[in-house]
Every structure is written in structure tokens, then in C-alpha cells.
Amino acid sequence: MKEESKYKITNFLRYYGDALFYPFLALYFSHLNKTESQIGFLLMLIPLLGAILNPFWSLASKNINYNRKIIIFLSLIEAVVIIYLTLVVKLPYLVIGALLLAIVGQPFYVLFDGFTAVYTISNEVSFGRLRLFGSIGFAIGALMGGYFLKLTSFYLLFSLASIAFVLVSLMLIWIKPLNLVLNKTLTENPQPKQLFKNKKYLKFSMFFIISMGILFSGEAFLGVFFKSLEISSDRYGIVVFIQVIIEALILFLLTKWKHKKRLMFVMVFIVLANFIRFFSFNFSPPLILLILVSIFRAVSMGGLLFVSVEYMKINVSAHNITLGIVLFYSVKNVLQAIYTFIGGYFIERYSYQSFYLMTAFITLTALFFIDYRSSYDTIEKGVEK
Numbered sequence: 001m002k003e004e005s006k007y008k009i010t011n012f013l014r015y016y017g018d019a020l021f022y023p024f025l026a027l028y029f030s031h032l033n034k035t036e037s038q039i040g041f042l043l044m045l046i047p048l049l050g051a052i053l054n055p056f057w058s059l060a061s062k063n064i065n066y067n068r069k070i071i072i073f074l075s076l077i078e079a080v081v082i083i084y085l086t087l088v089v090k091l092p093y094l095v096i097g098a099l100l101l102a103i104v105g106q107p108f109y110v111l112f113d114g115f116t117a118v119y120t121i122s123n124e125v126s127f128g129r130l131r132l133f134g135s136i137g138f139a140i141g142a143l144m145g146g147y148f149l150k151l152t153s154f155y156l157l158f159s160l161a162s163i164a165f166v167l168v169s170l171m172l173i174w175i176k177p178l179n180l181v182l183n184k185t186l187t188e189n190p191q192p193k194q195l196f197k198n199k200k201y202l203k204f205s206m207f208f209i210i211s212m213g214i215l216f217s218g219e220a221f222l223g224v225f226f227k228s229l230e231i232s233s234d235r236y237g238i239v240v241f242i243q244v245i246i247e248a249l250i251l252f253l254l255t256k257w258k259h260k261k262r263l264m265f266v267m268v269f270i271v272l273a274n275f276i277r278f279f280s281f282n283f284s285p286p287l288i289l290l291i292l293v294s295i296f297r298a299v300s301m302g303g304l305l306f307v308s309v310e311y312m313k314i315n316v317s318a319h320n321i322t323l324g325i326v327l328f329y330s331v332k333n334v335l336q337a338i339y340t341f342i343g344g345y346f347i348e349r350y351s352y353q354s355f356y357l358m359t360a361f362i363t364l365t366a367l368f369f370i371d372y373r374s375s376y377d378t379i380e381k382g383v384e385k
Contacts, residue, residue: 045095
């Protein structure tokens with residue numbers, strides 16, 4: 001099997017497993033009769049601890065190939081933690097499960113994305129083309145998960161997710177280590193000082209942190225919000241399926257046309273899409289409108305997946321890519337944790353509608369961190385300065 005195909009399958013399995021678990025986690029806590037504030041607290045722990053540990057995992061890595069060994073074990077442990085969560089009910093034990101998820105689950109994304117990004121650079125492969133299979137896997141998983149939950153139980157649903165994560169570890173074992181000799185810069189240690197002097201990186205990081213952090217915070221309560229609108233789990237799965245399928249299409253188009261489109265325009269559309277989507281939730285829209293609004297989520301998420309790696313590949317040295325991704329994901333996790341925690345209490349005191357109205361206007365602040373100059377054109381080859 002071609003090496004590129006292994007990356008595609010791994011992306012598919014990872015996000016397929018994600019879709020069977022994470023979108024339904026808030027619903028599971030609600031099923032256990034936890035309040036919105038308790039749900040917010042539990043969901044806060046995952047990104048918060050992840051933010052603390054992500055840099056540790058990056059620093060513990062000797063080089064980019066060592067990341068591969070780390071995530072093999074992380075995925076296996078995450079599979080066990082998921083099963084553990086299905087066996088406990090009391091809040092203290094759920095807290096332990098959430099903390100364990102943060103320790104092993106959150107670092108996986110940044111380490112795997114960093115490893116994959118370097119592979120794409122070394123082999124002149126589009127990152128978006130590989131990540132596209134992750135989006136497809138997530139879409140299929142969400143659709144199956146919604147129906148599966150309606151017909152069976154959380155235990156069986158989460159067991160399927162656990163199996164998917166085990167398969168991810170097996171695929172990672174099969175993937176060959178990167179040949180670092182071909183690119184001498186990849187053997188260099190990350191240089192934080194060089195990265196922090198890169199003004200383009202710092203500005204983009206703020207854009208990403210706000211856009212992705214608020215997006216994920218708002219979505220943390222989405223399953224329970226849909227439940228409050230009397231939308232069943234299978235219909236919730238349909239909404240997620242549609243938005244991720246469109247996300248995959250957008251990611252495909254952006255990847256195909258990346259040399260014809262400027263990243264700046266994509267970034268503006270990301271912010272506007274986030275605003276329109278969350279603003280519409282303020283009106284408690286019916287199912288058909290929720291499906292239509294899914295298009296805006298697809299624009300924002302598909303755009304973020306595209307610009308995050310493409311921008312790093314253009315403007316950050318290869319040996320700093322993983323560190324750069326780890327850092328802005330870590331800060332994103334802090335924002336996500338704080339806003340999710342606040343959101344739980346805010347919803348309990350006011351309403352879901354008020355929470356999403358506030359969220360919509362916060363997303364607009366990302367507009368201040370877009371560089372509107374031509375330097376964001378993907379045709380240009382940037383360097384760290």
C-alpha cells in the first residue's frame with residue numbers, strides 16, 4: 001500500500017472514532033442527569049489540561065519521528081478511557097475520565113497534524129488532501145452514531161469509537177518513519193525564539209485561537225441544545241453529517257484551488273460564517289434551518305483546517321511547524337476551556353439562545369487579527385523574520 005494511502009486511512013479512522021464519541025459526550029453527561037454547569041465543568045477539563053500538557057508532549061519529543069511513537073500509545077490509552085467513562089456515573093469518577101481524556105486525547109491532534117504536515121512537505125503532498133479523509137470519516141461516524149445511539153446505547157456507541165482508536169494505533173505502527181535525511185531542517189531542534197519573532201505567525205495564531213476556540217466552545221453544548229429543541233439523536237447526527245460532508249467538499253475545493261485563492265479571503269469568510277451560524281441559534285431554528293445553517297459551519301471549519309496548515313507551511317520553518325501548531329492549539333484550548341466553563345453557568349442562568357448570541361459577537365473579534373495585505377497570498381513563499 002502506498003504511504004499516502006496509509007495517512008488517508010489513519011485520518012479516516014481517527015475522525016470516524018471522534019464522531020462516534022466527542023459530539024455525543026455532552027449528551028451522555030446529560031443522560032447521566034448532570035446539570036449544564038456540571039457538563040460545562042467536565043467539558044472544560046479536557047481542553048484546559050490539554051493546553052497544559054500539549055507543550056510538554058512537544059518538548060518530550062526528540063524529533064518528528066518520536067511523535068509517531070507517542071501517538072501510537074496515546075490512541076490506545078484513549079480507547080481504554082472511553083470504555084471507562086461508560087462504566088461510571090458519579091461526578092468525581094467522570095472528572096477522572098475527563099482528565100484522562102485530556103492527557104491522552106488532546107495531544108494526539110497536534111502531534112499527528114505536525115507529523116502529517118512534515119510528511120506533506122517532504123513528499124510534496126497537499127495536507128488538505130489527506131485531512132479530507134478525516135472529514136469524510138467524521139461525517140460518516142456522526143451519521144451512524146446518531147442512528148446507532150437511538151437504536152442501542154451509549155455503551156455500544158462508545159465501544160465502536162474505542163475500536164476505531166485501536167485501529168488508528170495499528171495504522172500508525174504501519175506508517176513508516178519519516179526520512180529526515182532528505183531535509184536537513186527537519187533534524188534541527190525547534191527554535192521558540194525564532195518562532196516568537198515571526199510576526200505573521202503571532203498574528204495568525206490569535207486569529208486561529210479565537211476562531212477555533214470559540215467554535216469548539218459553542219459546539220460543546222450543541223447536542224444538549226438540540227435536545228432542548230426536542231431534536232432526537234439521529235436527527236442531530238444528520239445535521240452533523242451534512243455539515244461535515246460540506247466541510248469536506250469545501251476543503252477539497254480549497255486544496256484544489258489553493259494557488260488561485262488568497263488566504264485572507266478564506267479567513268474573512270471563516271469569521272463571517274461563525275457569526276452567522278451562532279447568531280441564528282439565538283432564534284431556536286427548526287430542523288430544516290439547522291441543516292441550512294450547517295453550511296456556515298462547514299465553511300468555517302473547512303477553512304480553518306485549510307489555512308492552519310497551509311499558512312504554517314508557507315510562513316514557518318519546517319523544524320518549527322510542530323511547535324507552532326502545539327502552541328496555538330494549547331492557547332486555543334485555554335480559551336475553549338474558560339469559555340466552555342463560563343458557558344455552562346451562563347446557560348443555566350439565562351438560556352442557550354443568549355449564550356449563542358454572545359458567542360456570535362465574540363467570533364467577530366478575529367477580524368482584527370487578519371493581515372489584509374497581499375502577504376497572505378498562497379503563491380508567495382514566506383520565511384520567518
